Amino acid sequence: MQISLDKLFQKKIQTSEVNLPSEVWIAIETKLRKRRRVRIFWSVFGISFVILIISILVFYPPKKELPINFHKNTNLKELKDEQVKTKKKSNLIKDLKNKKTKKIFSPVSNISVEKRSELSNSQNYNTIKTKDNNKLESNRHKKAYDYNKTEEILKDDSFQKDKKSISVKKKINKIDSLAHKRKKDSLPVKNEKKWIVTPVFGFSNSGRFTKNSSVIDSRFDDNPSSGLISKLFGYKIGFKLSDKVYLQTGIISKELSFITKELFLKGIKGNNSLLNVNYDPDVLIRFSNNNRNLPGEPEAQKSDLIQTIGYLELPIEIKYRLYNKSKFRTNFIGGLSLLYLNKNEILAKTDLFTKKIATANNLSTYSVSFNIGLDIDYNLSRRFVFNTAIMFKKHYQTYNRYSDKTAPFVIGMHTGIGYRF
Structure with a gap:
């Protein structure tokens, strides 16, 4: 009797169709969309973080302090040539990074446009995406401002380095002249013909x-x-x-x-x-x-x-x-x-x-x-x-x-x- 009841229920379940209320399906779809939005947000955040790290490495390279050799004259012209070469390299890297940045941001913007077209009915998604775009735009302006400020600081630093190198060269020349004089005084005097x-x-x-x-x-x-x-x-x-x-x-x-x-x-x-x-x-x-x-x-x-x-x-x-x-x-x-x-x-x-x-x-x-x-x-x-x-x-x-x-x-x-x- 128990076996027949089980079979009866199985048949009913197989033949029966479950019709859930429409509100339940809407809730499920909303949760799935939220998960997708979370994935997009983390993708954008990861890409932005990578770009930020690259920008820091390009625009704020670690400063190398050159040791001053007081026993050998430092050529001011060589220092200036090194500064010019470094500046050219940094400009070249900056151009390459700008090109890469454009390539990275272009698919993101396309993705965001497609998603906005697909989810135009979702007011919450539009609000979140607008905030993200505003945040990205503000970050861009902030980076541009920081770059200009950094460039001014670098120019200021290069001017200060030039001044320091000139003063260092004067000190080195003075030290060399004193050393030459001491060396000349310490040399044995030849048998002068009087x-x-x-x-x-x-x-x-x-x-x-x-x-x-x-x-x-x-x-x-x-x-x-x-x-x-x-x-x-x-x-x-x-x-x-x-x-x-x-x-x-x-x-x-x-x-x-x-x-x-x-x-x-x-x-x-x-x-x-x-x-x-x-x-x-x-x-x-x-x-x-x-x-x-x-x-x-x-x-x-x-x-x-x-x-x-x-x-x-x-x-x-x-x-x-x-x-x-x-x-x-x-x-x-x-x-x-x-x-x-x-x-x-x-x-x-x-x-x-x-x-x-x-x-x-x-x-x-x-x-x-x-x-x-x-x-x-x-x-x-x-x-x-x-x-x-x-x-x-x-x-x-x-x-x-x-x-x-x-x-x-x-x-x-x-x-x-x-x-x-």
Whole structure:
């Protein structure tokens, strides 16, 4: 009996149709739509999160701090090139990401349009989707604002980096210069060559500041006289006191020559002796400033008187360097010289002969001169130097019976090749 009842119920269930109320089906369909909306929301949220992570990595890359090497100069140009390259790379990545973003957002927008068309009857779905779209739009504006702000900050940072790199470069250059100076000071000083020996040869011209004042005899004051060019030779020794100062001495042999013109040679008869002239014993003629002859005398012969004074000079001078450029140097010279008389001659010069006939008796054996001049050096090699100098020397205490106004001066030039050791 129980089995028959079960079979009866099974048949009834198989043949029967269950008709649910329409409200139940509407509720079921609404739940299914809600689940679908939840899936779409999480899909959009996931895609937005991925885009946000990529944007952060692109627009906010981790900053790499470069270590500053204070032992090597940082090139400002290289830093700027690196910044330009980094900026180009970031712009390229930004363009690629924008293209990808457009591709990602396009299917989402299509999906949302299709769903809105399918679910136009659902007011709740429209409200939720509108909120999502507004949220996405606000996020886009916010990202654009953040990008512009980030770009301004990056520009500001690059400007600050440029300023910092310039200041760092100045500090590095200062440190390098100090290190170079310390290294230079710490280096062992080479055996510097301080001595120099220079053989010299040259010419000088003599003169006096006084005119119409003969140191031979006052009777010759009206006769024309002038200085002559004479030779000089010797050697100089220099010692380096500092980079700019040299002490210089040596031994130089030089001559001073003067000529008195329009004189005559006459016989020894009569009063023809001169105040400051000692004639040689074997000389039978005398100088005179006129050609009048006494009875029985031979005819006077026209002649010039040449006085030659020779000195051994011991200069004591200071050379001060005025200009120095690689091989070329210019020096100022100042000092004095001690003079020793070693030659005293008076010559008679006629058309027929030139002969020594007397000496001057008013010359001092020792005298001095004050010297100034300009000296030029040219380095031929590490040891050899070409030297030339122009000197002005004013003599004092030259004569016994005359003031220093009548003392001569000398303008000369000499050259030589020096050897350093």
